[in-house]
Amino acid sequence: MEIIGGNRALRGEIRVPGDKSISHRSIILGSIAEGRTEIYNFLNSEDTIATIDCFRKMGVSIEVEDDKVVVEGRGLKGLNSPGSILACKNSGTTMRLMSGILVGQDFSTTLVGDDSLNNRPMNRIITPLRKMGGNIEGLDNEYPPLKISPVQKLNSIYYEMPVASAQVKSAILLASLFADGKTIVKEKALSRDHTERMLKTFGVDIYKSNELIYLNPPSELRGRNLYIPGDFSSASFFIVAALILEGSQIVIKDVGLNETRIGLIDILKKMGGNIEISNVNTLNNEPVGDILVKYSKLKGIDIKGDEIGTFIDEVPILAVASAFAEGITAIRNASELKYKESDRIKVMTNEMRKMGVAIEELKDGMIIQGNSSLKSAKLESHNDHRIAMALSIAALKANGTSYLSNHECINISFPTFFDILLENIV
Numbered sequence: 001m002e003i004i005g006g007n008r009a010l011r012g013e014i015r016v017p018g019d020k021s022i023s024h025r026s027i028i029l030g031s032i033a034e035g036r037t038e039i040y041n042f043l044n045s046e047d048t049i050a051t052i053d054c055f056r057k058m059g060v061s062i063e064v065e066d067d068k069v070v071v072e073g074r075g076l077k078g079l080n081s082p083g084s085i086l087a088c089k090n091s092g093t094t095m096r097l098m099s100g101i102l103v104g105q106d107f108s109t110t111l112v113g114d115d116s117l118n119n120r121p122m123n124r125i126i127t128p129l130r131k132m133g134g135n136i137e138g139l140d141n142e143y144p145p146l147k148i149s150p151v152q153k154l155n156s157i158y159y160e161m162p163v164a165s166a167q168v169k170s171a172i173l174l175a176s177l178f179a180d181g182k183t184i185v186k187e188k189a190l191s192r193d194h195t196e197r198m199l200k201t202f203g204v205d206i207y208k209s210n211e212l213i214y215l216n217p218p219s220e221l222r223g224r225n226l227y228i229p230g231d232f233s234s235a236s237f238f239i240v241a242a243l244i245l246e247g248s249q250i251v252i253k254d255v256g257l258n259e260t261r262i263g264l265i266d267i268l269k270k271m272g273g274n275i276e277i278s279n280v281n282t283l284n285n286e287p288v289g290d291i292l293v294k295y296s297k298l299k300g301i302d303i304k305g306d307e308i309g310t311f312i313d314e315v316p317i318l319a320v321a322s323a324f325a326e327g328i329t330a331i332r333n334a335s336e337l338k339y340k341e342s343d344r345i346k347v348m349t350n351e352m353r354k355m356g357v358a359i360e361e362l363k364d365g366m367i368i369q370g371n372s373s374l375k376s377a378k379l380e381s382h383n384d385h386r387i388a389m390a391l392s393i394a395a396l397k398a399n400g401t402s403y404l405s406n407h408e409c410i411n412i413s414f415p416t417f418f419d420i421l422l423e424n425i426v
């Protein structure tokens with residue numbers, strides 16, 4: 001796809017589709033709840049449809065009409081054997097979270113991914129799920145396909161997580177719904193807590209105290225009506241676009257503002273970004289509000305430490321913002337980026353270099369020289385949706401027309417990305 005660079009601005013009021021993480025969880029919990037769950041503002045994308053298809057294969061009735069979804073829950077033990085493999089496609093969330101549910105079922109399952117997912121680490125969930133008594137195997141103990149077989153019973157655990165990951169934490173918490181006592185999870189660093197919040201919404205006794213998360217297994221989950229906030233990660237591309245394109249001013253309505261997700265706002269504000277939040281409400285235990293962003297002169301920043309977990313998916317677009325900031329930006333302690341849909345450190349370094357950005361790859365991050373004037377280039381998404389969108393925003397500032405190949409992967413999380421961009425660019 002061609003992306004025309006130059007002096008363009010972003011103006012208007014926009015909405016981004018529902019949050020991907022919360023949409024996955026709404027299908028998973030709706031499927032194992034008693035009764036009906038109606039979901040509004042659901043993200044209808046390739047990733048979330050993968051989760052829907054898996055639960056449909058296990059006998060759950062799920063009706064999708066645009067962004068409204070109705071799930072007829074079958075209860076904690078009411079899923080059927082899928083009969084064949086469960087295809088998780090590109091979605092790590094589908095594979096890792098669903099494994100937590102499947103170790104507690106009375107039937108065997110095999111979970112497979114696409115080429116990208118089949119190369120992502122799974123030992124991080126295999127180890128704790130086995131400690132709970134689960135029967136789960138991967139290729140070389142690390143990679144999909146995952147084979148899960150039934151066991152007599154699961155035991156509760158106390159687990160100190162060696163890696164900061166919401167998917168791992170969620171797999172353990174979901175398995176603990178089927179265990180025989182109180183499970184306690186200690187996080188290595190703060191990661192998104194949508195699973196905890198939604199479990200509470202479905203009536204589960206789960207609470208946090210002094211860095212520990214406690215869950216008492218319930219007898220049942222009760223179906224609920226849910227409203228999904230706009231995805232902050234999707235909003236982040238427009239936030240950065242408005243900051244770097246001169247003359248821009250946008251409002252993004254009804255975005256999820258969960259503090260475990262919006263670390264990027266703090267970083268961009270420290271860099272000098274003009275960003276204001278208003279109209280904050282709480283819906284189904286999740287904060288939602290509007291974000292106003294104006295073009296700003298940014299300055300470089302030094303980023304390291306545990307806070308990275310609150311903006312891990314936003315590092316590619318943060319790298320783009322840094323290329324236009326005055327001075328140097330260093331991003332460290334971000335080695336988890338290597339295990340995402342692509343090696344996001346390597347891919348962003350190589351692709352931004354093609355546009356003339358002076359950027360150095362580190363083992364756990366990157367160093368970016370700011371104040372760049374970008375030249376147009378032939379860019380490659382590596383089939384990673386967040387790379388495709390970050391590079392598209394960078395290309396808007398290049399002199400001339402860039403070409404982005406494999407841009408269709410945006411359908412994984414944000415199918416309307418280019419439509420919204422085109423409608424609001426002037």
Ligand code: S3P
Nearest residue numbers: 021093164165166167168312313
């Ligand atoms: C997600 C957790 C994060 C994030 C991913 C979605 C989730 O992954 O990068 O896009 O929905 O729980 P990790 O758990 O691997 O950090």
